Amino acid sequence: MSPLHLLRQPILTLCLILFAGAACAQTAPAFTPSVGQEGKDVVWVPTPQALVDKMIALARVTASDILIDLGSGDGRTVITAAKRGARATGIEYNPDMVELSKRNAEQAGMTGKANFMKADLFETDLAQATVITMFLLPDINLKLRPKLLELKPGTRIVSNTFTMGEWVSDDSVTADGTEGCSFYCKAYLWIVPVKAEGIWKMAQGELDLKQSFQMLAGTLKSGGKALTLANGRIRGDQIVFTAGGIEYSGKVDGNQMSGTTKAGGANTWSATRSAAPAK
Numbered sequence: 492m493s494p495l496h497l498l499r500q501p502i503l504t505l506c507l508i509l510f511a512g513a514a515c516a517q518t519a520p521a522f523t524p525s526v527g528q529e530g531k532d533v534v535w536v537p538t539p540q541a542l543v544d545k546m547i548a549l550a551r552v553t554a555s556d557i558l559i560d561l562g563s564g565d566g567r568t569v570i571t572a573a574k575r576g577a578r579a580t581g582i583e584y585n586p587d588m589v590e591l592s593k594r595n596a597e598q599a600g601m602t603g604k605a606n607f608m609k610a611d612l613f614e615t616d617l618a619q620a621t622v623i624t625m626f627l628l629p630d631i632n633l634k635l636r637p638k639l640l641e642l643k644p645g646t647r648i649v650s651n652t653f654t655m656g657e658w659v660s661d662d663s664v665t666a667d668g669t670e671g672c673s674f675y676c677k678a679y680l681w682i683v684p685v686k687a688e689g690i691w692k693m694a695q696g697e698l699d700l701k702q703s704f705q706m707l708a709g710t711l712k713s714g715g716k717a718l719t720l721a722n723g724r725i726r727g728d729q730i731v732f733t734a735g736g737i738e739y740s741g742k743v744d745g746n747q748m749s750g751t752t753k754a755g756g757a758n759t760w761s762a763t764r765s766a767a768p769a770k
């Protein structure tokens with residue numbers, strides 16, 4: 492047998508394998524997901540498109556956003572955000588769903604704009620996100636909550652149906668009654684609050700802020716009196732509270748904050764944090 496013949500035989504075998512593979516690839520049915528199919532931590536149930544649209548609107552997603560969908564399923568939320576111009580990425584553990592999402596993105600003309608990664612949502616770096624979307628479970632939301640609270644102040648988090656325990660939502664939306672939405676038709680929005688707790692020195696006195704998520708309480712010690720704060724609230728890096736009947740609103744930037752009051756006369760104020768809260 493000539494050396495050439497020996498070489499040809501494996502080539503022939505390889506060709507047969509390749510041909511069979513190609514034939515198989517042509518006849519193998521494309522992966523079709525089924526509602527309720529197992530997932531690593533959560534089964535797959537798609538968010539109705541009517542609610543996806545409302546979630547993206549609730550988060551006010553624009554072209555300057557970086558959106559991450561945790562457990563992205565068939566990619567619908569990521570594709571919808573990409574259509575608004577956002578840089579959108581889906582994190583999905585099931586590789587078949589990742590491939591399906593890529594095909595769906597291609598069909599929607601969003602290849603390269605809607606991106607998908609096969610990864611575990613608990614091990615994914617979320618630091619760059621300006622918007623997080625999810626449809627998971629109550630206990631998973633709670634497990635993620637500490638990580639979400641460390642994201643940049645102002646980051647918007649939108650969850651289909653499931654809440655965040657005692658971190659009350661800043662807003663919500665429903666697609667109830669919309670065509671195509673019979674189950675899981677409500678979503679909630681949270682805006683990551685800046686950390687404002689501590690003792691602050693200001694011209695008006697000493698401000699002692701106590702923070703629970705986006706809610707603020709505390710006192711302003713001024714002119715020998717301790718004024719109890721009312722209506723204290725944070726939205727991203729914006730703060731508002733009332734003390735002694737005067738409303739203070741402003742912005743927190745590290746250990747400095749400043750803003751305006753709704754009192755007559757000089758209407759600006761500023762404060763410096765002298766003591767950070769004990770961790």
Ligand SMILES: C[S@@+](CC[C@H](N)C(=O)[O-])C[C@H]1O[C@@H](n2cnc3c(N)ncnc32)[C@H](O)[C@@H]1O
Binds near residue numbers: 534583613625
């Ligand atoms: C309820 S579905 C939501 C799908 C999509 N976000 C939507 O709203 O249509 C949850 C998805 O999370 C995925 N998943 C479950 N555990 C995960 C994990 N640890 N990391 C990444 N994805 C996960 C599942 O495979 C499933 O596709």
